[in-house]
Amino acid sequence: MPLNNTNIVSAAQTKFGKLEGITIREMFAEAVDKATVEAGIPKKDIQAAFIGTFIPEMLIHQGHTAPLLIDYAGLRGLPATRHEAACASGATALRAGIMAIESGLYDTVLVAGAEKMTSVSTNKVTEALAAAADDEFESSIGLTFPGVFAIAAVAHMQKYGTTEEDMARVAVKAHYNASTNPLAQFQKEITLEKALTPRYIAWPLKLFDCSPISDGAAAIVLTSNEKAKEYTDLPVKIIGTGQASASMDLCNRIELTSFESSVKASKIAYEMAKLGPEDMDFAVVHDCFTIAEIIASEDIGFFKPGEGAKAVREGITARDGDKPINPMGGLKAVGHPVGATGVKQAVVIYKELIGEAGKNQVPKYDTALMHNFGGTGATCVVNIMRRADA
Amino acid sequence: MNDKSNKPTIEKYKQFIQEGKFRAFKCSDCGAVIAPPLGSCYSCGSSKMEWTEISGKGRLVSFTVIHVAPEEFQDEAPYYIAIIELDEGTRVTARLSGFDPLKPEDVKLGTSMELTFIESPKGRKYLAFKAA
Ligand SMILES: [Zn+2]
Numbered sequence: 001m002p003l004n005n006t007n008i009v010s011a012a013q014t015k016f017g018k019l020e021g022i023t024i025r026e027m028f029a030e031a032v033d034k035a036t037v038e039a040g041i042p043k044k045d046i047q048a049a050f051i052g053t054f055i056p057e058m059l060i061h062q063g064h065t066a067p068l069l070i071d072y073a074g075l076r077g078l079p080a081t082r083h084e085a086a087c088a089s090g091a092t093a094l095r096a097g098i099m100a101i102e103s104g105l106y107d108t109v110l111v112a113g114a115e116k117m118t119s120v121s122t123n124k125v126t127e128a129l130a131a132a133a134d135d136e137f138e139s140s141i142g143l144t145f146p147g148v149f150a151i152a153a154v155a156h157m158q159k160y161g162t163t164e165e166d167m168a169r170v171a172v173k174a175h176y177n178a179s180t181n182p183l184a185q186f187q188k189e190i191t192l193e194k195a196l197t198p199r200y201i202a203w204p205l206k207l208f209d210c211s212p213i214s215d216g217a218a219a220i221v222l223t224s225n226e227k228a229k230e231y232t233d234l235p236v237k238i239i240g241t242g243q244a245s246a247s248m249d250l251c252n253r254i255e256l257t258s259f260e261s262s263v264k265a266s267k268i269a270y271e272m273a274k275l276g277p278e279d280m281d282f283a284v285v286h287d288c289f290t291i292a293e294i295i296a297s298e299d300i301g302f303f304k305p306g307e308g309a310k311a312v313r314e315g316i317t318a319r320d321g322d323k324p325i326n327p328m329g330g331l332k333a334v335g336h337p338v339g340a341t342g343v344k345q346a347v348v349i350y351k352e353l354i355g356e357a358g359k360n361q362v363p364k365y366d367t368a369l370m371h372n373f374g375g376t377g378a379t380c381v382v383n384i385m386r387r388a389d390a
Numbered sequence: 391m392n393d394k395s396n397k398p399t400i401e402k403y404k405q406f407i408q409e410g411k412f413r414a415f416k417c418s419d420c421g422a423v424i425a426p427p428l429g430s431c432y433s434c435g436s437s438k439m440e441w442t443e444i445s446g447k448g449r450l451v452s453f454t455v456i457h458v459a460p461e462e463f464q465d466e467a468p469y470y471i472a473i474i475e476l477d478e479g480t481r482v483t484a485r486l487s488g489f490d491p492l493k494p495e496d497v498k499l500g501t502s503m504e505l506t507f508i509e510s511p512k513g514r515k516y517l518a519f520k521a522a
Contacts, residue, residue, distance in 0.1 A: 137426040138483050141516045142463040143471045150454035158499045203455040203494045251481040
């Protein structure tokens with residue numbers, strides 16, 4: 001079934017990074033205010049809320065976050081539900097919002113995500129993140145999150161000749177793009193040499209191959225076609241959405257050089273939108289690790305399997321390239337507050353598509369794809385978006 | 391032992407490893423060997439499982455060396471974690487034994503491997519493989 005009624009009419013994020021002295025409720029409320037009242041959308045118009053948070057139980061000893069967060073943000077009383085799919089929590093909340101609008105149940109809903117990660121020790125965060133992998137059969141022998149993507153990297157290097165330098169180039173690009181993004185955690189360029197600093201986290205992945213630990217929140221407002229006109233002349237339509245799952249553990253995957261959930265979710269989204277990768281002007285993909293961006297760029301069909309690294313080397317995925325990827329800086333340099341990430345990706349696409357990405361504006365911006373990945377790739381959500389006048 | 395008590399469970403699968411034995415699930419209907427355990431066979435859809443012995447032979451599919459480890463594994467780092475495809479067709483995630491963790495460049499994918507076990511400083515056994 002095609003999507004024909006879902007519009008993004010506003011989108012905002014807080015700064016990502018170590019937000020000292022700011023709790024999850026406060027950052028959530030800031031994102032909501034920016035996406036509602038500050039964008040000319042009264043809070044009383046919001047009829048339901050779909051919230052992504054990953055693991056506040058372990059990070060800040062707090063469950064049942066949806067009513068808690070919306071209460072502080074002035075939306076008390078609304079139906080509010082939390083969606084958890086590890087790093088894809090935000091995008092699964094977004095899909096619930098899409099379904100709520102398409103079904104006709106609501107005209108206007110809030111989709112938001114948040115995570116507070118820096119108030120506990122790095123060890124505690126590592127332990128919390130490990131909960132997104134298969135505890136019984138993989139984490140319990142000492143496999144870590146970077147380890148999962150390192151195993152994929154080794155397979156990709158062997159099969160296609162991808163190198164540590166190729167991966168480092170993804171980090172250099174991310175930092176370059178984030179250097180002009182005032183909301184990014186790292187607003188500083190890095191050299192290739194620095195990206196290659198041999199501080200191994202999980203060989204062959206090094207410190208600069210990994211996204212950081214971050215705090216942050218993001219929010220968007222979705223409305224029906226009829227209602228959208230009240231808020232903006234330039235809504236962004238969500239025209240395709242796909243979601244798929246895969247085994248949690250890597251040993252049950254037939255392919256290690258491609259993520260089957262990404263391939264499936266992309267196929268569903270493209271078919272729904274009646275478009276293909278050639279129709280996408282740019283993409284925002286889940287670069288939790290540099291290798292993840294390379295593989296995602298192949299899985300979404302931008303490049304043939306094995307040619308993702310070449311595309312980075314040749315600058316095709318640079319902001320001014322033919323197929324820009326993560327033009328604002330990605331998870332790698334903007335930060336990765338887990339529950340907020342999937343919503344933030346939609347914020348980035350919205351800003352780019354309406355031409356308000358400032359110094360990070362891509363040259364062509366009619367249609368784009370977002371790819372949000374959960375945990376080891378056991379969940380993937382792909383959405384295709386197009387500006388209403390395109 | 392009657393049928394009921396011999397039904398494979400995750401708990402027993404893990405207990406076997408602690409005893410230095412590797413037993414896999416086997417689909418009673420099509421014979422597919424399944425490890426780690428699954429509640430349903432992806433070859434035929436059956437949920438009837440029994441235990442099977444495995445050869446312990448396989449090949450190295452991919453690997454990493456964990457340098458930054460969770461707290462409970464910190465005194466073991468750096469250590470190898472690998473994906474091994476068993477001759478029986480199923481793949482498991484396991485430790486590697488007998489390879490220098492500081493020379494991962496020397497490890498070749500596709501290498502023939504055989505089953506062994508590694509014991510952690512705290513006395514926990516991990517499923518592990520060494521070059522055959
Ligand atoms: Zn079977």
